[in-house]
Amino acid sequence: METELQRPLPTPMTPEAMPYWDGLREGKLMLPKCGDCDTPFFFPRIICPHCHSRNIGWMQASGKGTLYSFQIAYRALNPHFKIPPPYVLAMVELEEGPRIMSNLINIEADPAVVKIGMAVEVVYEKQTDEVTIPLFQPAS
Amino acid sequence: MKELSNSVAIVGVDESDEMGTLPHVSQLSLHLQAIHNAVTDAGLKVSDIDGIFTAGQHSPALLGEALGITPRYVDGTTVGGCSFIMMVGHAVAALHHGLCDVAVISHGESGRSGTGVTRNRDTSLSGQFEMPYGFGGAPTYFGMITNRHMYEYGTTLENWADVAVSTRAWAGLNPKAKFRDPITVQDVLDSPPLFYPFNLLNICLVTDAGGAVVLTRADRAKDCAKKPVYVRGAGEGTEHTLVTNMTDIPHSKATALSGNKAFEMAGVTHSDFDHIMLYDAFTSGPPMMLESLGFCKPGEGVTFFEDGKSTPGGTLPINTNGGGLSYTHSGMYGIFPIIEAVRQQRGECGDRQVPGAKLSLVNGMGGMLSAAGTIVLSHER
Numbered sequence: 001m002e003t004e005l006q007r008p009l010p011t012p013m014t015p016e017a018m019p020y021w022d023g024l025r026e027g028k029l030m031l032p033k034c035g036d037c038d039t040p041f042f043f044p045r046i047i048c049p050h051c052h053s054r055n056i057g058w059m060q061a062s063g064k065g066t067l068y069s070f071q072i073a074y075r076a077l078n079p080h081f082k083i084p085p086p087y088v089l090a091m092v093e094l095e096e097g098p099r100i101m102s103n104l105i106n107i108e109a110d111p112a113v114v115k116i117g118m119a120v121e122v123v124y125e126k127q128t129d130e131v132t133i134p135l136f137q138p139a140s
Numbered sequence: 141m142k143e144l145s146n147s148v149a150i151v152g153v154d155e156s157d158e159m160g161t162l163p164h165v166s167q168l169s170l171h172l173q174a175i176h177n178a179v180t181d182a183g184l185k186v187s188d189i190d191g192i193f194t195a196g197q198h199s200p201a202l203l204g205e206a207l208g209i210t211p212r213y214v215d216g217t218t219v220g221g222c223s224f225i226m227m228v229g230h231a232v233a234a235l236h237h238g239l240c241d242v243a244v245i246s247h248g249e250s251g252r253s254g255t256g257v258t259r260n261r262d263t264s265l266s267g268q269f270e271m272p273y274g275f276g277g278a279p280t281y282f283g284m285i286t287n288r289h290m291y292e293y294g295t296t297l298e299n300w301a302d303v304a305v306s307t308r309a310w311a312g313l314n315p316k317a318k319f320r321d322p323i324t325v326q327d328v329l330d331s332p333p334l335f336y337p338f339n340l341l342n343i344c345l346v347t348d349a350g351g352a353v354v355l356t357r358a359d360r361a362k363d364c365a366k367k368p369v370y371v372r373g374a375g376e377g378t379e380h381t382l383v384t385n386m387t388d389i390p391h392s393k394a395t396a397l398s399g400n401k402a403f404e405m406a407g408v409t410h411s412d413f414d415h416i417m418l419y420d421a422f423t424s425g426p427p428m429m430l431e432s433l434g435f436c437k438p439g440e441g442v443t444f445f446e447d448g449k450s451t452p453g454g455t456l457p458i459n460t461n462g463g464g465l466s467y468t469h470s471g472m473y474g475i476f477p478i479i480e481a482v483r484q485q486r487g488e489c490g491d492r493q494v495p496g497a498k499l500s501l502v503n504g505m506g507g508m509l510s511a512a513g514t515i516v517l518s519h520e521r
């Protein structure tokens with residue numbers, strides 16, 4: 001019997017983002033990176049937003065970053081998101097520069113506890129055979 | 141655009157017949173009611189319209205078809221709720237160059253009831269990179285910008301509550317506003333927590349509503365029913381769609397760009413304004429917009445609300461219709477601050493009239509400060 005999914009999963013996964021999703025399945029956080037100006041960016045796309053080159057490669061991120069901003073959700077807006085509130089909606093600034101959205105876990109979902117600027121690290125959570133997502137927790 | 145300043149006037153404005161919870165009215169009907177009412181306000185006929193501007197799910201072609209007219213100029217720019225404010229600038233250019241003679245900008249949205257609405261949206265980016273974490277809906281994004289503002293500048297939940305209180309005071313003077321009873325800072329702080337840093341009273345209404353604005357060249361405007369309100373300046377800009385790619389949170393590049401262009405075209409500066417309309421989907425929006433527009437230093441936008449400048453009787457009235465927070469907010473709110481600014485410039489606002497209002501600023505955002513439109517309006521040329 002399949003366990004019920006707790007989160008809405010990406011549909012569709014876009015072709016230009018597949019190295020990101022492939023990396024997550026292997027426990028790696030991959031970022032698109034420009035082959036000309038050497039700058040990593042997010043979201044995955046076929047043109048560099050910094051120098052507009054189409055020479056795009058990929059790099060493995062360290063998985064470390066800081067909490068750039070957050071919200072505490074006291075209710076869910078999406079019926080397919082079934083994790084009971086409160087939970088922490090997180091914007092993480094990765095060590096490499098790009099910011100990504102995620103959840104901050106393994107911390108009390110309380111604005112008096114969660115602090116902007118705190119060091120965070122990635123943890124991988126498998127959803128299905130195809131989809132693993134990056135979550136973050138306070139850095140050890 | 142400087143030579144286009146004052147070349148076009150807004151001659152008609154109005155809302156749909158009703159606003160609020162309207163399951164018996166389709167989204168298309170909200171458009172058509174608003175257009176008919178605004179054209180009537182101008183002393184014109186539907187058959188006079190030859191330019192249609194609209195954003196959202198219904199194309200300008202559909203509105204033309206539904207009205208039984210064949211517009212010779214259309215614009216369907218859809219970059220969020222500020223699209224209608226941007227379209228004032230687009231209409232000025234089109235009218236000035238004779239691409240059309242009577243332009244209507246129309247909004248209709250069954251935001252609460254979803255009557256006659258298709259809810260399919262492009263989720264290819266958000267679906268991959270935001271929704272798996274519980275994001276979805278503006279309150280889960282705008283709070284990110286807001287919390288970062290609190291971190292950078294030490295702004296507080298009380299500061300945002302001041303905006304709700306000031307705006308509600310204006311709503312109390314507007315018979316068309318949905319919520320009119322006065323509230324206190326404590327009421328806002330005690331309202332149910334939804335998405336920290338937002339409680340219920342920090343977030344706009346969700347209503348069904350329409351609105352429309354009619355424009356024509358200044359020479360023809362003199363023959364219309366009401367006092368013309370001239371478009372002195374207009375500007376726009378866009379920056380991002382995903383908040384993660386907003387470069388300088390909480391400063392909005394799109395807002396700054398739109399304001400600078402509008403002020404330059406109008407030949408005005410901040411201290412010239414005596415009435416301001418800002419897009420208030422959230423209480424933190426107006427202070428941050430004032431900052432990005434250059435009315436004050438970063439972090440100081442809240443002082444306009446804290447010290448009573450913004451409220452009835454204050455020196456710089458802001459959101460005099462009661463705003464998206466208390467008057468109406470269908471989803472893409474941007475048509476409504478234009479309507480209010482025109483009414484203020486005409487002197488039609490009764491109890492909430494800003495005495496002697498001469499220069500109105502209308503600024504709005506699309507998405508999460510992702511796009512912005514600014515216009516400068518005056519009954520004087």
Ligand SMILES: [Zn+2]
Nearest residue numbers: 034037048051
């Ligand atoms: Zn590059």
